[in-house]
Amino acid sequence: MLLLKLAYRNIFRQRRRSLLTALSLAGGYILCVFSFSLSEGSYSNAISFFILDHTGHIQIHLDDYRLRPKIHKTIDDPQGLSELLDANEEIESHTLRVFAPAIAYSEKDNSPAQVIGVALERERSTSTLAAKITAGEYIDNALDAEGYYSAMIGAGIANSLNIGLGDELILISQGADGSIANDIFIVKAIVGNRASPDRTTVFLPLTAAQEFLSMYGSVHEVSILLKDDGEARVQAAVLQDQLPELTVDPWQIVESTFYQSMQADKQGNNFFMGFIVFIVFVGVLNTVLMSVLERTREFGVLKAIGSRPLKIALMITLETGLLASLSLVAGILVSLPLIAWFTFLGIELAEPMDVGGIMMSHLTGELSLFVFGMPLLFIIGFALLISIPAGLRAARISPTEAMRSN
Amino acid sequence: MSGVISTTDVCRYFGDDEETMVKAVDRVSIEIVRGEFATIVGPSGSGKTTLLHLLGGLDNPTSGSVELSGTNIAAMSGAVLSDFRRDHIGFIFQSYNLIPVFSAEENIEYIMLLQGVEASERKRRVTDMLQQVGLEGLGDRRPNKLSGGQQQRVAVARAMVSHPEIILADEPTANLDSKTGIALLDLMKELNENHNMTFVFSTHDEKIMNRASRLIHLHDGEVDLDERK
Ligand SMILES: Nc1ncnc2c1ncn2[C@@H]1O[C@H](COP(=O)(O)OP(=O)(O)O)[C@@H](O)[C@H]1O
Ligand SMILES: [Mg+2]
Numbered sequence: 001m002l003l004l005k006l007a008y009r010n011i012f013r014q015r016r017r018s019l020l021t022a023l024s025l026a027g028g029y030i031l032c033v034f035s036f037s038l039s040e041g042s043y044s045n046a047i048s049f050f051i052l053d054h055t056g057h058i059q060i061h062l063d064d065y066r067l068r069p070k071i072h073k074t075i076d077d078p079q080g081l082s083e084l085l086d087a088n089e090e091i092e093s094h095t096l097r098v099f100a101p102a103i104a105y106s107e108k109d110n111s112p113a114q115v116i117g118v119a120l121e122r123e124r125s126t127s128t129l130a131a132k133i134t135a136g137e138y139i140d141n142a143l144d145a146e147g148y149y150s151a152m153i154g155a156g157i158a159n160s161l162n163i164g165l166g167d168e169l170i171l172i173s174q175g176a177d178g179s180i181a182n183d184i185f186i187v188k189a190i191v192g193n194r195a196s197p198d199r200t201t202v203f204l205p206l207t208a209a210q211e212f213l214s215m216y217g218s219v220h221e222v223s224i225l226l227k228d229d230g231e232a233r234v235q236a237a238v239l240q241d242q243l244p245e246l247t248v249d250p251w252q253i254v255e256s257t258f259y260q261s262m263q264a265d266k267q268g269n270n271f272f273m274g275f276i277v278f279i280v281f282v283g284v285l286n287t288v289l290m291s292v293l294e295r296t297r298e299f300g301v302l303k304a305i306g307s308r309p310l311k312i313a314l315m316i317t318l319e320t321g322l323l324a325s326l327s328l329v330a331g332i333l334v335s336l337p338l339i340a341w342f343t344f345l346g347i348e349l350a351e352p353m354d355v356g357g358i359m360m361s362h363l364t365g366e367l368s369l370f371v372f373g374m375p376l377l378f379i380i381g382f383a384l385l386i387s388i389p390a391g392l393r394a395a396r397i398s399p400t401e402a403m404r405s406n
Numbered sequence: 407m408s409g410v411i412s413t414t415d416v417c418r419y420f421g422d423d424e425e426t427m428v429k430a431v432d433r434v435s436i437e438i439v440r441g442e443f444a445t446i447v448g449p450s451g452s453g454k455t456t457l458l459h460l461l462g463g464l465d466n467p468t469s470g471s472v473e474l475s476g477t478n479i480a481a482m483s484g485a486v487l488s489d490f491r492r493d494h495i496g497f498i499f500q501s502y503n504l505i506p507v508f509s510a511e512e513n514i515e516y517i518m519l520l521q522g523v524e525a526s527e528r529k530r531r532v533t534d535m536l537q538q539v540g541l542e543g544l545g546d547r548r549p550n551k552l553s554g555g556q557q558q559r560v561a562v563a564r565a566m567v568s569h570p571e572i573i574l575a576d577e578p579t580a581n582l583d584s585k586t587g588i589a590l591l592d593l594m595k596e597l598n599e600n601h602n603m604t605f606v607f608s609t610h611d612e613k614i615m616n617r618a619s620r621l622i623h624l625h626d627g628e629v630d631l632d633e634r635k
Contacts, residue, residue, distance in 0.1 A: 002512060002519050009507035301503040304464055305564070306492020306520055308485040400465045403499065404455075 007319040011326075014291065018323060021287045025327035025379065028280035030335045032273050032375035037339045037365035039269050043262050044366055048229075050258070051251055052128045053197075056094070056223035057232040058239065059254050061247050065220055066254065071100060071176045074218035075246060081222060082122075084242065090235050094224040095119050095126040098209045102173035102181075104153075104202060106161035113157055114201045115171060117209020117219075126225050129203065132196070136165045136189035141205045144186060149208035151185035156199025158190050165190070171202065175214035183212050273375070281382055288320055288390040299394045300402020313391030320387035324380055332372065343367040410572050410604050411461055412437040416470035418456050418627075430456040432627035433470070438572065438606055443598045446608040447615055448624035454608035455576050457624065461606065462495050462574045463487055475571060492520050496565030498575035498607070502557040504549040510560045511536070511545035517568045535563040539593060555586035559593065566597060575607035579614055591617050 011018045051057060059066065060081070065073040075081060078096050085094045096119040104113040120141060124130045129152075130138045139150035151169055158164060167187050175181040185204065192198045210217060226235055232250035240248040252259045292299070299312055346364035365371075418431040430453045438444055438461075446454045459465040460472055463479040471478050474494055482490055491497075504513045511532050518528045536545050539559040549557050558578060565573045575594070579587030591614055598605050615621060623630040 002516060005512070006505070006507060013507055297503070298505060301499070302505070303488065304462070304491065304497055305517055306488050306568075308488045308520075310485065311520075400459050403459075403464075403503070 003315065003318060004322070007315065007322045010291070010295075010319055011323050017287055017290070021284055022323060022327040022330065024280050024283045025324055025383070026331035026334065028276050029328055029331035029375055029379055030338075031276055032378070033331070033335045033339060033371055034342075034365075035269060035273065036371045036374060037342060037367070038363070039266060040368065040371055041343060041364045041366035043266075045362075045364060046258070046262075047251070050255060051225070054127055054129075054223065055251050055254055056126060057226040057229070057251055058224040058236045059249050059251075060222040060224070060239070060243065061220065061249075062245075063247060066247070066249065069099060069220070071174070071213065071215075071220075074098075074176070074215065074220060075222065076218045078217070078219045078222070081243070081246075085222070085224060088239075090226055090228070090231060090238075092225040092227045093122065093125040094222055095122040096206055096219040097123075097221040097223065098206065098213060098215055098218075099220050100173050100181075100209070100213050102171045102202070104157055104161060105170040105172065106163045106167065109161045111157055111160040112200060113153075113171065115173060115204060115209060115212075116201055117204045117206045117213075119206045126223060129191070132191050132198065133189045134192060136187070139188045139203075139205060141207060148184050148186050149205055150188040152189035152191050152203040153187055154191050154199040154201045155193045155196065157202065158187070159194055163187055169202070171212065173213065175212075176216075176218075177214045179214060181212050181214065273378075277378065277382060280379075281386055284320070284324075284383055285386050285390075288316065288387055289393070291319070292316060292390045292394045295394075296397055297402050299397045300399040303397065304399035304403070309395035312397075313388075313395040316391035316394050317384055317387040320383050320390075321380065324383035328376055328379060332376075335372075339365050339367050339371065409437045410440050410442075410475060411606075412473050413461070414471050414473075416457075416460055416472055417468045418453075418460055418465065419468045429627045431460060431467075434627075434629050435470075436622060436629065436632065438604060440571075440604055441598070441602045442604055442606075442620055443595060443618055444606045444620040444622060445615055445618035446606065446622045446624055447610060448608075448630075449610055452624040453627040454610075454624055456627075458574050458576050458606065458608055461572075462497060463491050492517065492568065494571050496568065496570040496573035498558070498561045498565050498573060498578045500577040500580050502549070502554070502561050502581070504557055504560055504564070506549050509546045509548055510541060510552065510556075510563075513549070513560055514563045514567050517564060521568060531567050535567050538566075538597065539563045553586075554582050555590060558582065558590055562590070562594060562597070566601075566603065572604040572606065575605065577608050577610070579609065579611060584611075584613060587611065587614065588617075 060075065062073045062075055082096065085091050098117040100115045102113045102115045104111050118129065120139065124138065133152065134155065139152055143149060153169065163169060165187055169185045169187055170182065171185065172180065172182045191201065191203065226232060233252060236248050236250035302312060303309065342365035346362050349363055414435050415433045416431060417429065417433055420428040420430055434457060446457060448454055456465065460467055463482065467480050472480050479487065479490060505516065508516065514532050514535055515528050518531065532545065536542055539562055541556060541559055544552065544556065552560065579590055582590060594605055595617060597603050609615060620634045622632050
């Protein structure tokens with residue numbers, strides 16, 4: 001207690017110097033937190049954007065379908081797989097999909113299209129497809145009076161074929177058995193706008209797409225949403241063990257281009273942090289060393305009357321730690337409302353910004369233990385580290401020489 | 407009477423070069439007896455400070471030995487020596503050397519904290535010491551709010567409070583005016599008599615020498631004369 005008092009009073013002894021040091025510590029901390037919050041925030045937004053849009057946390061395919069899609073690389077027992085996934089406690093939901101390139105025709109026009117067959121109800125709870133509908137309604141699996149299935153089409157196709165809700169759409173593709181696939185579908189919904197990534201997609205009920213493509217109950221892709229965001233890699237490995245004949249990938253692999261650019265960007269960020277922290281610590285080192293040099297005589301006396309050398313070194317560490325802690329408390333008090341505002345309200349950007357390939361029009365931060373805790377540990381750790389050489393210096397002061405130096 | 411501190415041919419030389427070497431303390435053999443009020447006298451540069459530092463284990467002799475209650479302190483170092491000083495020796499310095507950010511009370515309390523004395527006992531002893539050195543009511547003042555004489559009284563209390571076997575004081579009155587200096591010396595003498603506390607202090611002040619019961623005269627590091635009165 002007395003030692004803490006001593007440390008505390010010694011800090012307030014050189015008010016101006018301590019204040020400057022505290023300001024640079026707190027300033028460095030706030031800068032670190034802000035930058036962490038920004039990068040974590042914009043990346044987690046980007047991640048949740050594509051995870052919910054279509055990727056999911058984990059995807060399952062046959063072999064290398066993900067890299068070299070071929071219509072015959074199919075998962076042949078999706079029903080069994082679905083049962084397995086439904087029973088898994090870690091999994092929030094999953095959906096089944098088939099893919100095929102096709103040509104879409106209206107009466108007058110044609111356009112290339114990407115056909116995606118989705119398990120309608122599962123898709124609704126796994127991706128944001130339903131929310132992307134801009135006209136019409138999410139389809140069901142039923143045939144209409146004339147025996148046609150419904151379709152949801154990207155706004156780009158609607159535009160280039162000049163068709164709308166209720167119109168007929170003809171699709172031509174190649175079936176899995178090599179036959180020519182063609183059928184008529186009724187447009188029941190428009191998805192996204194003409195700039196959306198889905199602008200040339202045609203969404204069909206899974207069974208309709210399977211029938212159309214002669215796929216007899218098999219699918220190309222299973223996309224899984226987990227309950228816990230951070231578990232993708234772990235759960236992917238678990239599933240891979242259970243499904244040795246299939247290929248299970250976490251989103252970090254599925255979106256590897258994004259993931260790698262994110263990692264590189266974060267590394268750059270860390271480098272920048274390191275630089276700021278370095279500048280702060282040159283100042284702290286200077287303060288600590290100066291305060292030791294100024295008090296040579298005092299430390300000499302403390303040693304003479306019986307303080308152990310290690311105790312003297314600890315006093316310096318305590319002082320530095322206390323100064324850093326007080327500064328960081330101030331830093332947290334300032335940055336907490338700032339980051340909260342940044343996280344919950346965010347900044348509207350004049351121009352959309354590219355975050356690892358995803359365009360963001362809104363910049364928001366992240367409010368998490370990591371964002372506040374990481375720089376905190378870093379700064380406290382470094383401050384204590386820096387106090388060691390100064391402390392050893394104080395511990396080595398010879399009482400006789402200290403007493404003679406006036 | 408038993409010896410508290412004794413030295414045998416203790417030497418402290420500064421510098422390696424024969425020509426320029428300073429023999430600050432040269433072949434000194436003295437014995438300080440329990441309850442003594444001994445003074446080391448000599449002109450400036452005669453080796454008083456160096457000898458006191460050797461007696462207190464602050465400095466290591468070039469040769470010879472210093473024994474405190476039968477232990478050779480010249481052979482100690484590090485934490486062992488620190489603990490030994492803490493438990494057996496009290497120091498009073500010429501320029502008071504109180505911790506400026508501590509109040510008078512805290513300055514006195516600190517050494518007991520090092521010794522691991524319990525809080526209630528620390529408080530009791532601090533109050534007691536403040537009264538003995540005549541500073542009742544001034545305990546919460548920082549050194550810069552105390553006069554030189556008062557600061558040195560705090561230093562005396564700090565040296566006494568840990569119950570050392572001997573108190574070493576290097577020219578404790580040199581920074582004080584003569585009236586205050588004599589009052590301080592009277593206080594030390596009183597503590598010496600009331601508690602049988604052993605004191606060794608240095609001075610080159612004639613008026614102060616007269617109060618000592620033993621005068622050890624130093625000249626160029628050697629003991630000239632050792633007289634008991
Ligand atoms: N660290 C040192 N290095 C070199 N010479 C020293 C050192 N300390 C003391 N001396 C010398 O030793 C002699 C005795 O000094 P000191 O013990 O301070 O005498 P006093 O206290 O009687 O004035 C002086 O000549 C002084 O210059
Ligand atoms: Mg001297």
